[in-house]
Amino acid sequence: MLMFIGLPIISSFFQSLHIEPEQILMEVEKCDPFGCKTETKVDIEATNKLQEEQPLGRFNGLGTYGDRNHLAFDEIKEAWTNSSSIAEFTDILLNLPFYKALLFTLTFCFAVTPPVVVLGFIVALSVNTITKSLKGPTIFGVILPMIVTPLIGSLVLFWMIDAKGILGSFIQFLFDDPNLSLKSSSQLTWITLIIYGIWHNTPFAFVVFYAALQTVPQDPIEAAIIDGASRYERVRHIVIPHLYPVATFIILICLMDNFRVLEPIIGFAAEGVAQSLSWMIYNDLRSENKMLFGSAGATSMLTIIGVAILLTPVLIRTWREFRTER
Amino acid sequence: MESKINRYSKQLILINSFFILAWLVVSVFPFIWTFWGSFKVKADFFSRADWMFAVTGVNTLIETGDTSTVKAYVESWTEGEFWKATMNTIIITVSVVTISLFLGTLGAYALSRSTYKYTFWILIAALIFRAMPHITLVSGYLFPFFQLNVWGILPTTIIVLVAINQPFTLWLLYSFFKTVPKELDESALIDGCTYFQAFRFVIMPVMWPGVVTAGLFSMMLAYNDFTVTSLLLNQQNYTMVPKINAYLGTIEHSGNYMWAVSSVVSATAPLFMIIMFFQRQLISGLTAGAVKG
Numbered sequence: 239m240l241m242f243i244g245l246p247i248i249s250s251f252f253q254s255l256h257i258e259p260e261q262i263l264m265e266v267e268k269c270d271p272f273g274c275k276t277e278t279k280v281d282i283e284a285t286n287k288l289q290e291e292q293p294l295g296r297f298n299g300l301g302t303y304g305d306r307n308h309l310a311f312d313e314i315k316e317a318w319t320n321s322s323s324i325a326e327f328t329d330i331l332l333n334l335p336f337y338k339a340l341l342f343t344l345t346f347c348f349a350v351t352p353p354v355v356v357l358g359f360i361v362a363l364s365v366n367t368i369t370k371s372l373k374g375p376t377i378f379g380v381i382l383p384m385i386v387t388p389l390i391g392s393l394v395l396f397w398m399i400d401a402k403g404i405l406g407s408f409i410q411f412l413f414d415d416p417n418l419s420l421k422s423s424s425q426l427t428w429i430t431l432i433i434y435g436i437w438h439n440t441p442f443a444f445v446v447f448y449a450a451l452q453t454v455p456q457d458p459i460e461a462a463i464i465d466g467a468s469r470y471e472r473v474r475h476i477v478i479p480h481l482y483p484v485a486t487f488i489i490l491i492c493l494m495d496n497f498r499v500l501e502p503i504i505g506f507a508a509e510g511v512a513q514s515l516s517w518m519i520y521n522d523l524r525s526e527n528k529m530l531f532g533s534a535g536a537t538s539m540l541t542i543i544g545v546a547i548l549l550t551p552v553l554i555r556t557w558r559e560f561r562t563e564r
Numbered sequence: 565m566e567s568k569i570n571r572y573s574k575q576l577i578l579i580n581s582f583f584i585l586a587w588l589v590v591s592v593f594p595f596i597w598t599f600w601g602s603f604k605v606k607a608d609f610f611s612r613a614d615w616m617f618a619v620t621g622v623n624t625l626i627e628t629g630d631t632s633t634v635k636a637y638v639e640s641w642t643e644g645e646f647w648k649a650t651m652n653t654i655i656i657t658v659s660v661v662t663i664s665l666f667l668g669t670l671g672a673y674a675l676s677r678s679t680y681k682y683t684f685w686i687l688i689a690a691l692i693f694r695a696m697p698h699i700t701l702v703s704g705y706l707f708p709f710f711q712l713n714v715w716g717i718l719p720t721t722i723i724v725l726v727a728i729n730q731p732f733t734l735w736l737l738y739s740f741f742k743t744v745p746k747e748l749d750e751s752a753l754i755d756g757c758t759y760f761q762a763f764r765f766v767i768m769p770v771m772w773p774g775v776v777t778a779g780l781f782s783m784m785l786a787y788n789d790f791t792v793t794s795l796l797l798n799q800q801n802y803t804m805v806p807k808i809n810a811y812l813g814t815i816e817h818s819g820n821y822m823w824a825v826s827s828v829v830s831a832t833a834p835l836f837m838i839i840m841f842f843q844r845q846l847i848s849g850l851t852a853g854a855v856k857g
Contacts, residue, residue, distance in 0.1 A: 361587055379592045382591050382592055501790050
């Protein structure tokens with residue numbers, strides 16, 4: 239009985255809430271007869287004619303996808319024919335907003351994830367060995383960066399890194415260059431953002447690894463000790479294989495979460511040099527005079543495609559697991 | 565005996581403690597620094613001359629006559645209307661947690677007891693929605709909300725947050741419900757309970773840890789959210805996090821930077837308290853999610 243109450247609630251919940259974005263996007267791009275007509279009809283009756291024409295703008299087909307701010311087919315074609323070398327072509331390509339953002343997003347994803355996994359594993363191993371009475375406070379300290387919101391976390395770091403803050407002054411002192419500022423060049427900003435990403439994501443990897451470490455079977459470890467395996471060998475050949483599935487889980491979650499990086503960019507005030515896909519959407523929706531729904535929608539769709547590509551491995555894996563469970 | 569075999573060498577303990585200490589400094593120090601700095605004036609916290617000023621508070625002494633001041637707190641809470649943001653945050657957080665727990669427990673219970681194939685698809689859909697960047701969903705909501713004239717108010721934001729939060733709650737609670745044996749509710753039914761009674765009096769008491777965990781995660785999401793709240797709320801209805809961002813944006817007031825610093829502390833403190841209190845549930849919840857993931 240509850241199943242029949244619960245399931246429709248959930249499914250209708252998802253349908254009503256999550257398909258909605260796509261519907262609107264369809265209106266924007268294709269003007270799907272379904273969504274578009276019903277929308278405008280309400281408008282005609284409810285509001286005046288001006289607003290009826292205003293809301294979504296004119297019909298643009300797939301045009302928004304192809305324009306300069308998104309996939310930019312024309313510009314690419316032009317660059318391909320005009321540029322003499324691959325280097326020049328990539329240079330032009332990466333100056334287009336969408337590809338610039340894509341490059342940053344992907345760089346961020348793939349630069350942050352491996353260190354996060356490695357560091358999380360090492361921290362989990364070492365926390366696992368300390369005495370019990372100290373464990374609670376230590377864990378609390380370690381997970382702090384994760385539980386604060388990214389915006390606050392990045393602001394906190396940003397203030398320290400500021401040329402007038404403690405870390406900023408320290409770095410200047412270290413390199414003996416009073417004008418050095420992490421905000422000055424785009425490379426340094428990227429590195430700062432990536433370091434922030436590692437700082438923020440490691441606790442998550444730590445918590446999952448730590449929890450998984452508790453489930454490592456003791457028998458093989460004892461057997462290995464009797465066989466004379468060193469500590470390193472035990473970790474390498476027993477613990478790590480046991481943690482493989484967990485590691486893939488962490489990697490996937492990390493990739494997914496970092497793919498939507500937005501708050502750190504705002505927190506670090508790095509909009510000028512580092513834009514992510516999420517930031518592009520945010521910017522479109524925040525713009526002062528008119529909200530660029532079409533542009534935001536197109537970027538959203540492209541982002542969703544990106545996420546889908548990232549997600550395919552995990553979906554296949556879950557499907558296999560589910561089938562074997564049956 | 566096991567511990568004897570598995571003993572650690574002296575160097576290892578040394579390296580280990582050193583590493584942990586270093587890591588703790590890296591993760592905790594920024595917060596201590598900000599907390600300390602929030603009691604100073606701007607000239608100290610962003611001291612151009614010497615970073616030690618932020619510790620000793622030289623300019624604070626000059627400006628206010630004491631080495632530390634609560635001026636930024638008082639101003640941001642009164643003049644900056646941070647109390648309003650706090651109220652909004654409390655409203656949003658409480659509603660989101662209540663609604664998503666209510667729907668989540670019912671739904672996850674049904675899913676965990678269902679033997680149909682579509683269970684899988686619903687869970688997979690939940691996983692996919694979990695992976696969607698929040699902002700793409702927001703960009704979808706924004707337009708109809710403008711059309712329906714419900715933009716900028718709290719209830720719509722609550723609904724959106726619940727929707728974003730629901731997949732994760734569902735997964736989490738689903739894996740918790742899986743651990744509750746089926747025999748338990750069957751025996752309750754045999755004893756003459758209705759379905760609802762069985763759920764309410766037999767399953768829920770067993771499920772408390774899971775519910776607390778799911779509640780904590782919903783709370784963190786609602787409390788920490790920036791994307792949704794900053795785009796879907798208007799200035800008057802801002803919650804804490806967009807409010808802090810708004811303090812940064814306005815330059816006309818010189819004290820604003822310190823407002824942001826002090827509000828960061830005021831926003832983070834309750835969160836830390838709660839997490840400290842519920843730490844065990846949080847970690848067990850993360851694990852349950854991970855194992856199922």
